[in-house]
Amino acid sequence: MKQRTLWSAVLVGALALTGCGSAGSGSSSGSPDDTLVVWDWKSADEASAAYVEAAKADFAERHPDVTVEFVAQPFDQYYTLLGTAMRTGEGPDVMLFNGGGQIRDRADSLLPLDAYVAEDRQRLAGWEAFTEEDTVYAAPVTLQGHPIYYNRALYEEAGLDPEDPATTWEDFLDDCGTIAEETDASCLALGNKEGYGIQFFLSGLGSAVLTPREYDDWIAGNRDWTSPHVRRVFELWQEAGEAGLNNDGANSTALFNDSLGLFEAGEAAHIVGLMSDVGHWKDFGEFLGDENVGVMPAPLVTADASPSLPYDGGIGYAVAKGTAHPDLAADLVRSLTSTEALSAFHADAGAIVSDTTVDVSGGGPALAAIVPEIENGEPALHVALSSETLELMGRLSQQLLSGSVSVDDALRQLADSDQAS
Known part of the structure; x- marks a missing residue:
C-alpha cells in the first residue's frame, strides 16, 4: 500500500453554544487547564461512537486527569466556523480536516506534528494529503477514494450484463441510453448544490482522460489547464448534463445526502x-443489498490514459498552533489514530482506515473489488487543488451545467486561480 498517500454576528453565539478550546494567541480562551476540546463533524454519528470512545480510553490511560470534549459541528458550515474561530484565537485544541487544500491553506495556524508522530509513519498511510512543504500537519484517520459504483439490479432490469460494465466512454453512453429506455432511473446520481459534485467527477473520471504523465504533472502542481485532455474532462461534465445522464435538478441536489439517497433508492444506475x-460500499449495501453493489473502473476516454482508483488520506486530526497544551493535544491525535480506535471505526462505520495493520477486506463484494486497487491507486486530482480553486470550480461547475459559462472561460478562470494559489 502506498504511503502517500460567516457569520460574524452569529459566531459569538455559536462559540458560546458549542464550546471552544484552549487555542489562542499566547493565552487560553477560557477552557479549564485540564480540558482539551476537539472539533469535528463525525463524533455525533452513531457509527463513530465506538471509535471516539476507544480513542478517549486510550488517551485516558496516559492522562487520566485530562478531560476531552468533542464538539460536533455541521459539515456544511464547518470550515467557515473553524476558520473564523481560528482567526479570532477562539478555536479548539484539536480539529478534523479533509485532506488537501482545506488543511494546506491553514498550515500556518497548525502545529507541525512530525516530532510527535514519527513512530506512526510506517503504520499509517495517507500522510501526503496532510503534508505541506514536507511538514506533517495532521495524522490520517482514513483513506478516501472515489470509486464508480453501479446498481447491478438495474443493469439486469435494463437487460445489461452486470458482470460486464462498460470499459469505454462510448459504451458507457450506450448503456446509459439503454437504462433510460428500459428503466425509470437516471444514469448518474449527481449532487452539485454545494459545488462538490465536480470534485467527485474530476477525480472519479480523470484517470480515464489524462495520460499518466499529465496526471503526475497535475498532482505535482504543474497543471496545464489548456491541455486538450483537461479540457475534455470539463466537456464531459457539461455533455453529461446536456445528454440527460444526471438526475433532474443536479444543481439543486445536495451531494450529502440527497444524491447518495437517489442511488440508494435505485433511482440512479451509477454514482461516483x-x-x-x-x-x-457499506451504506449502499445496506439499502440495495451487498450483492447489488458493483464497482467499475472509470470508462476509458483517452486511448493512452490509464484508469486507476483515485485515493488519498481522507480525514485527519490536526492541532492548533496556539493551543496551551501542544504535547497533550498531539498525544490525543495519536490516540485518535491508534490501532484500537481505527479498528472500531472500520468495524462500525465501514471506514477504510489509514492503519495498514487493520484488516479491511471482509466487507462484501464491493469492498473486495476496491481493496486490491488501493495498492496501485493514484492521488485524487481535486485534492491537489487549493480550497480557493475548489470553491471557484464548484461555482463554475454549476454554471457549466446551466449553460451560463463556456468550458474555455471556466478553464481560464481556474488557471488564474490555480496560479495565484
Whole structure:
C-alpha cells in the first residue's frame, strides 16, 4: 500500500453554544487547564461512537486527569466556523480536516506534528494529503477514494450484463441510453448544490482522460489547464448534463445526502461515490443489498490514459498552533489514530482506515473489488487543488451545467486561480 498517500454576528453565539478550546494567541480562551476540546463533524454519528470512545480510553490511560470534549459541528458550515474561530484565537485544541487544500491553506495556524508522530509513519498511510512543504500537519484517520459504483439490479432490469460494465466512454453512453429506455432511473446520481459534485467527477473520471504523465504533472502542481485532455474532462461534465445522464435538478441536489439517497433508492444506475465511512460500499449495501453493489473502473476516454482508483488520506486530526497544551493535544491525535480506535471505526462505520495493520477486506463484494486497487491507486486530482480553486470550480461547475459559462472561460478562470494559489 502506498504511503502517500460567516457569520460574524452569529459566531459569538455559536462559540458560546458549542464550546471552544484552549487555542489562542499566547493565552487560553477560557477552557479549564485540564480540558482539551476537539472539533469535528463525525463524533455525533452513531457509527463513530465506538471509535471516539476507544480513542478517549486510550488517551485516558496516559492522562487520566485530562478531560476531552468533542464538539460536533455541521459539515456544511464547518470550515467557515473553524476558520473564523481560528482567526479570532477562539478555536479548539484539536480539529478534523479533509485532506488537501482545506488543511494546506491553514498550515500556518497548525502545529507541525512530525516530532510527535514519527513512530506512526510506517503504520499509517495517507500522510501526503496532510503534508505541506514536507511538514506533517495532521495524522490520517482514513483513506478516501472515489470509486464508480453501479446498481447491478438495474443493469439486469435494463437487460445489461452486470458482470460486464462498460470499459469505454462510448459504451458507457450506450448503456446509459439503454437504462433510460428500459428503466425509470437516471444514469448518474449527481449532487452539485454545494459545488462538490465536480470534485467527485474530476477525480472519479480523470484517470480515464489524462495520460499518466499529465496526471503526475497535475498532482505535482504543474497543471496545464489548456491541455486538450483537461479540457475534455470539463466537456464531459457539461455533455453529461446536456445528454440527460444526471438526475433532474443536479444543481439543486445536495451531494450529502440527497444524491447518495437517489442511488440508494435505485433511482440512479451509477454514482461516483466514496470508499470510506459514508457514501460508500457499506451504506449502499445496506439499502440495495451487498450483492447489488458493483464497482467499475472509470470508462476509458483517452486511448493512452490509464484508469486507476483515485485515493488519498481522507480525514485527519490536526492541532492548533496556539493551543496551551501542544504535547497533550498531539498525544490525543495519536490516540485518535491508534490501532484500537481505527479498528472500531472500520468495524462500525465501514471506514477504510489509514492503519495498514487493520484488516479491511471482509466487507462484501464491493469492498473486495476496491481493496486490491488501493495498492496501485493514484492521488485524487481535486485534492491537489487549493480550497480557493475548489470553491471557484464548484461555482463554475454549476454554471457549466446551466449553460451560463463556456468550458474555455471556466478553464481560464481556474488557471488564474490555480496560479495565484
